[in-house]
Amino acid sequence: NAGLTDVREAVAGSLSAESGVKLSADHVVMVCGAAGGLNITLKALLDPDEEVIVFSPFFVEYLFYSDNHGGKTVIVPTHEDFSLNFNELRKALSPKTKAVIINSPNNPTGVVYSRAMLTELAEVLRQHTSDTGNPVYLISDDPYKKIVFDGVETPNIMELYENSIYITSHSKDLALPGERIGYVAVHPKCADAESLMSGLIFCNRVLGFVNAPALIQRAVKNVQDVSVDAEMYRKKRDFLYGELTRIGYSVVKPQGAFYLFPKSPIKDEVAFVQKLAEKKVLVVPGRGFGSPGYFRISYCVPDKVLEGSIHGFENAFSEAMK
Amino acid sequence: NAGLTDVREAVAGSLSAESGVKLSADHVVMVCGAAGGLNITLKALLDPDEEVIVFSPFFVEYLFYSDNHGGKTVIVPTHEDFSLNFNELRKALSPKTKAVIINSPNNPTGVVYSRAMLTELAEVLRQHTSDTGNPVYLISDDPYKKIVFDGVETPNIMELYENSIYITSHSKDLALPGERIGYVAVHPKCADAESLMSGLIFCNRVLGFVNAPALIQRAVKNVQDVSVDAEMYRKKRDFLYGELTRIGYSVVKPQGAFYLFPKSPIKDEVAFVQKLAEKKVLVVPGRGFGSPGYFRISYCVPDKVLEGSIHGFENAFSEAMK
Structure with a gap:
């Protein structure tokens, strides 16, 4: 199932406040951590041989997540300072591109993508979508989002791009390593948002996650806006x-x-x-x-x-x- | 990872006592419930288009589990009293058969397979393995194993068949619905036991389970021999x-x-x-x-x-x- 309703409401409330986009419990699926969230999302999205773009350096398991569900990973290099390289991204986009995964703050570089950079990324993907007629989903995998320094901003991707899916876990921000709790949130105006949500819930079940652990769901409900120091x-x-x-x-x-x-x-x-x-x-x-x-x-x-x-x-x- | 060592030791000890087969922590992977356990097991075992046999009536999600990982499900009918039909099983076995899933007590029938029936099942699979040279893995998915009546026996499959994999969860026997905790245990003399164990741990990670929730692992460690009434x-x-x-x-x-x-x-x-x-x-x-x-x-x-x-x-x- 999608998770406890009151927990999903708390998540939706917190995300709405952060992104300025009005979400409800119906846009949130509680999952067994971000890795599980990425797997159900890619299984729900991908048809055979469709492509998923990741930026190098990247969390190595991204390669397996697409492969698990019949997809292909396309690797795009970043600049010397690990910022997004839009020329390389444009070259990598194809009619088979189904999704782009970003990770900011990034594992392994610790680099944070600025608002300007994410805005440009959204523009590139919007242009490609309008050129090809195939929506490109932007998946933001951000378990480190609350661990940032120097007052740097980490805009929520939902604010900037409609075809976006935000995935996180609480293992880092609440320092709960080993507990399996996180969520997937779908932008209310995302292409096929409703069937995507049904797909996520279905895939969560048949991939064997079934639901996020109930006890820890309750525990994180009340600490959505809390984080480690x-x-x-x-x-x-x-x-x-x-x-x-x-x-x-x-x-x-x-x-x-x-x-x-x-x-x-x-x-x-x-x-x-x-x-x-x-x-x-x-x-x-x-x-x-x-x-x-x-x-x-x-x-x-x-x-x-x-x-x-x-x-x-x-x-x-x-x-x-x- | 495979789970906390002391928890796996407790599981191995309990299973050894039950089955008479000496298991160690190295034969046990803690997982997010039996559905997750079945998924990582089938992902580890299956090559494209290999076959998995299930007996009807069966838990409907078995169909998806094989399909998730490129396998095909072959359905074998049971007798009128829902006992295993060995003539139909023999007809269904093929050189492509990689695994057989049983579920006793069974969902949806509540039927329990007797020791005589499981012994005959083991013989049929042993014969097929020796005829074709391809080991058939017997996967016993038994979350209801401790909920039995009338003093009926539920032999652990490890006692009767070497190429066996035992999967269970604690959601039913400890009445922990919604918590995601269970394990996969591999018979020490199972074909390719060592690489199968590595495969299970790897698949647990890349399918996104990563590990079984740590808190609940600790909770179930001390109640391996406890059950609901x-x-x-x-x-x-x-x-x-x-x-x-x-x-x-x-x-x-x-x-x-x-x-x-x-x-x-x-x-x-x-x-x-x-x-x-x-x-x-x-x-x-x-x-x-x-x-x-x-x-x-x-x-x-x-x-x-x-x-x-x-x-x-x-x-x-x-x-x-x-």
Whole structure:
């Protein structure tokens, strides 16, 4: 089922206030987390061999989610600062494009897309829709949306684009890792909104999610506007970003989530990640995110661990520079 | 991930005691309910167009689960008393058969498969495996396993067949409807047991379940051998079965779950179900379970509701007999 009505009403109320778009409980499906939400959405949307665009670097499991349901993933590179590259996007759009997935703040880069950038994205997709007659759905997968720094704005995509689907989970913003709770919200003016909603509810059932866990649904109902203290993550970011740039790493300063995505000082980032591992610093190679030559650091760790890692980052860097 | 280690150990211990087969935490994956467990199992097992056998009447969503992952469902009818029909099963087995799903106590009939019947089933599948060289996996989907009456035995399939996968949820036996918690257990001597386990964990992640809800995992750890009081359901069954047979309905007396599956007094059971609805008695047409001419009653309702329904069953029957 779609979830408890009062919980969906609370979500709709919170989303309406945030986006300025009037949503009701009928536009919300409670799900077992954002990954489940993405799967039911792609299963509901995709016909065989239709295409889903993602921007690299991307959360690697996006590749599987489309493949699970007969779709194809088309990867679009971003600029050097990980901002959206609209020329590349235009080249990638085709009559088979069914959906575009964005993720802001982004995993693995921590980059946040600005209002101007999202507005331009909406324009490009609107143009393509009007050129081809096939609506392109914009899926915003944003579990990190409430973890942002420096007063940066994260506009809700519903405000900017009608064919939009907003998906999130509470595992990050309420620090509930391991609990499976999130939701999918469909813009009321989305193409085929009503049949899409029926499709989501049906797919939620037959893919085996059935419903979002009832107990945790009740728990999150009353905390829709609550979030973890992002300040804690900002301090960690500032410390680590400061240290890494001091050492000489090239890294885009992120404005959200809890990841940094530096350039590897040597081309083969897998070798560099191994070198870091020898120094007891654990990071993930960028090719897993579609971006070889980079690596991802998760700084959602205690300060002690973060401070202890600097020595390893420093040694590995100077060895690589030899 | 596969779930919390101590929870999987508790499940493995309970299953080992029940089946006499020594399982460890490495043979158990905690999942978001049995429907999720069936989906990841079929995704892990199936190659395109491979076949999954189910017995009619069956839980209708089995059809979707195979279809979700590129498989085909082959439906095998049962005998008049809903026991397994081995001649029909032998006709249905083919070199493309990858799995057989059983469900005992059965939804919608409430019928329990005896040890003799499951032993014969294992023999038929063993023979087919040795004839074709392709192992047939026996998937036992048994969320009702602890709701049985009259001291009837429900042998765990692991005791009888090596290529077996046992799937259950706690929504029924612990009366936790709406919570998403269950597990998949793989027989240690199952064909490709190790890669199957890896496949289950991988599919659990990429299908979007990610993990079973952590809080409820902890809750069920300590109640593996606890169950709802089946006696309550037995009394309801006895009452309803007694009344229906008195009225004249033809119905197989079930030994488990909380369903009855009577024959419709007229051939068109959808018309009869509508007649019952007019009398405020809600039941489900049998064709939804692959068995037209029957209908399913769920008697998991308060005694008052059950007692109040008899008048409707009686009137609808006598009108149909006119």
